[in-house]
Amino acid sequence: MSNIRNAFRNGKAFIPFITCGDPDLETTGKIVRELAAAGADLIELGIPFSDPTAEGPVIQGANIRALAGGVTTDKIFAFVSELRKDVSVPLVFMTYANVVFSYGIERFVSRCAETGIDGLILPDVPFEEKEEFAPACRAHGVDFISLIAPTSANRIAMIAKEAEGFIYLVSSLGVTGVRSEITTDIAAITAQIRSQTDVPCAVGFGISTPEQAAALSGSADGVIVGSAIVRIIAEKGRDAAPFAGDLVRRMKQAIG
């Protein structure tokens, strides 16, 4: 049983996303601790990439701020090591294939395992390319997270069967970012997923309010919120932790 599964044992899981080093790693540390205290069941930590093609403007902005601040993959590993001295909430990295590939896949994943990272999300690595990354992850006990999208259709069973940790169900077409309305039939997709696997399923992309979180968590096992939190960090900068914590607390309450 991976640490990630534990994140789904406390009712519906609430999973916030933040970008490491936005605006600096000291602030990221404060925010992570605040989010954990506010009831986050698992935290997605973004390693910034220069050209994040799956992100909307809000998270693109976080990537730019973090890289401009001088954060690097090595600094983030050192940061996670330090964080793990007092933070036990499951942590997954979300980044892009080239960040992992250029570091060396084996070297990257073994550092994940050493520092206490439980999973890895690479939005530009679909099922067809995952065997380049997944074997190293399996060898080190790091879950390689699979994504399923509204367009996955006939691919859902194939992806779900090999899923590990949790399944990231993309709620909508397009890139990450706040949306006023989500029209995908999440219940239908989660039903298809459940017929293939008991790996939990968390829904993300476009969720910004506790009401949306509550509505979408109905058929899923958890809810992922990124842009709405990153937007707070963009506005409040180094003082963002309590404001981000407040949103997470309300989100966690809303999904029960």
Place this chain on the structure above:
Amino acid sequence: MTNPNGRFGIHGGQYIPETLMNAVIELEQAYNHYKNDPAFNAELETLFNEYANRPSRLYYAEKLTKTLGGAKIYLKREDLNHTGAHKINNVLGQALLAKKMGKTRLIAETGAGQHGVATATAAALMGMECVVFMGEEDTKRQALNVYRMRLLGAEVIPVTSGTATLKDAVSEAMREWTNRIDDTHYCLGSVMGPHPFPTIVRDFQAVISKEIKQQILEKEGRLPDVVMACVGGGSNAIGTFYHFIEDKDVRLIGCEAAGRGIDTFETAATINTGKLGIFHGMKSYFCQDEYGQIAPVYSISAGLDYPGIGPEHAHLYDIGRAEYVAVTDEEAVNAFEFLSRTEGIIPAIESAHAVAHALKIAPEMDKDKIIVITISGRGDKDCAAIARYRGEDIHE
């Protein structure tokens, strides 16, 4: 050369969000069907010949040859195509394919604006909606092309993210494709991106080398010693190389944009300065830092100002089949001016990179050797920028 997983050696692949996977699978299936469909091919050939003005001329540049005093130089005149560049070959193919697939909207990225203009042109011809993403920096460098696209009925969206150049335009077009897939085809402009794009674009551009081969055999009764072209993503170069890959005695030379020099950070010479990576859907060589962050590349040529290179080029480089040389801004501008004065042909600044390398190697070669340079596009669009480079401020 493509294996079933869309790989060229270790390069290529499909590193894209799950949201797009069914779209590229559908595209691959449609392409595999239509590429062998005689009616599709007849329709495309008619468009090539009647609309795009193919076959393009293979012109013996006698004055250039005599001035340089070495190898005999032929110019493959893609600049004479409708819309003024090789880009139309790929666009007519993809637009026709998209139409057969029931798509009603084309989106595209553009650097210099040539691919955007070609896409807007095909969309107008075929009655499709068209949206072109162009780096804001490039909209300034290539204002005339922005106007041309609008005139043709396309919407041009300036991209302000990142370095506001070609790579950011590609990222933004990919983002838009994930947002609207059902009615939209992403008309990628070069031999890059996820499989099957590098193969599809190559096949539509391969008409260049198919014609060169026929034309040179008619004129010279033998194959050339060197074929060369400029390389950004590499579509005119792969088109120029493709039918010569198996002819091992023909040297294939791709000319990259060195910008201010490959020993500076202001360069876009991917093979000469990049390393293996994964970006924009493909594994290939990319200009990047030690942590895999994509480098902000630079070239005077908006069309070559891209941090990567198509996966088939990366493979041709790995196996030693093709050579990739770096040409600086200064060398390209000199060649731009030299060809204009010598032959009365103003090449695109992109194509001038290939001309520049020919100016270096032709004089060293025997007079019985033959070089073919693909002039991928015409240089009218570049005149204002080159004038500025020479310190002359002209307004169009």
